[in-house]
Amino acid sequence: MKQDINKKGYFTLEAAIVLPIFVIGILSIGYCMKIFSTAETITYSMMDETGHLAAQAYGKPVAPGFPAVLKQRIREENKRIRHIKITEFQYRHSGRGKTDLITVACRYQLDLSLPLHLQDNFEMESKIQCRGFVGKNSRGSPMNFKEMEKNGDASLVWIFPMWGKKFHKETCIYVTNNPRQMVLTAELKKRFKACELCGAERVLTGSYVYCFMRAGTVYHKDSCKIVDKYTIEVEKRDALAKGYIPCSKCGGG
Incomplete structure (x- = not known):
């Protein structure tokens, strides 16, 4: 009889140690999924808006209203986000040997309350860079008539x-x-x-x-x-x- 009581006590002790760790692990995975899901949604919004801006870049030398439009879309699509700030916006700039680049960066706080108030806000930042659809000027020598008559592999x-x-x-x-x-x-x-x-x-x-x-x-x-x-x-x-x-x-x- 003593042996059975000891076994029951052992299982109870084991459950008391393992179960909280298991629960914390499951909750941590769930909260991580919320964090990464929100970051992915915001990144997609930035890519979509930036891609649309890039498509309109030809003949559009400035885009002063873009940060406000992007900020408004992020706020509407993500209710848990606070303190949205466009930390960088460069339109049709040059860098790393390329021209007409569009760069935008956004910093925001994710309002996600964890148990025991371990962490309430997560500050994150996303950055997108692309090139406007404006073509490129060729400064090479023009093709002569004979070269134009040749059938290339096109x-x-x-x-x-x-x-x-x-x-x-x-x-x-x-x-x-x-x-x-x-x-x-x-x-x-x-x-x-x-x-x-x-x-x-x-x-x-x-x-x-x-x-x-x-x-x-x-x-x-x-x-x-x-x-x-x-x-x-x-x-x-x-x-x-x-x-x-x-x-x-x-x-x-």
């Missing part, structure tokens, strides 16, 4: 920019079964509807969206669960220069 092929190292024809089954990266325009909105699952109706004109050209009727955000991988169109010579090889199924074009 055929177009399709690649998966983040998956695989092969280029394909447009009719390749690998291309037709996956979405295509496209810029959202007024014409595209007439042809495709916004995906309701990912909230694609909030995507601004000039941003990237993803469409299934073969049988799709809607356009999606990059974060949509339907978009697994996507294709883009590039020149064949560029694909070869980046190390891509022809698809064994379609020949690559």
Whole structure:
């Protein structure tokens, strides 16, 4: 009988030690997920707004109202955020040998109360940099007439920019079964509807969206669960220069 009592006491003691640690671990994971989820949402908002600004950069030398627009969107989409501050905004500046860069940084506090008041506010910062869609002036020597008459290898092929190292024809089954990266325009909105699952109706004109050209009727955000991988169109010579090889199924074009 004593032996049974000792065993029960041992299990009770073990549970008293292990259970609080287990509960704290589960709560910590949950709070970390909230923190990273909020940071991801804010980063996407910054990327989306900056991409829209980049698409309008041609012929637009200044953008004084952009910080206020970005700040308002972050506040509307994230109710737990306080003290939002745009710490840096540079429009069409130069740096690291590149021109017409757009840089924006945002600092904010996440109001997330932890048990026992261990930490109430988390200060975080996100930063985005891209280049405006303004083209580039060529200062090289102009091509003469004979060079212009030559037929160069300017055929177009399709690649998966983040998956695989092969280029394909447009009719390749690998291309037709996956979405295509496209810029959202007024014409595209007439042809495709916004995906309701990912909230694609909030995507601004000039941003990237993803469409299934073969049988799709809607356009999606990059974060949509339907978009697994996507294709883009590039020149064949560029694909070869980046190390891509022809698809064994379609020949690559």
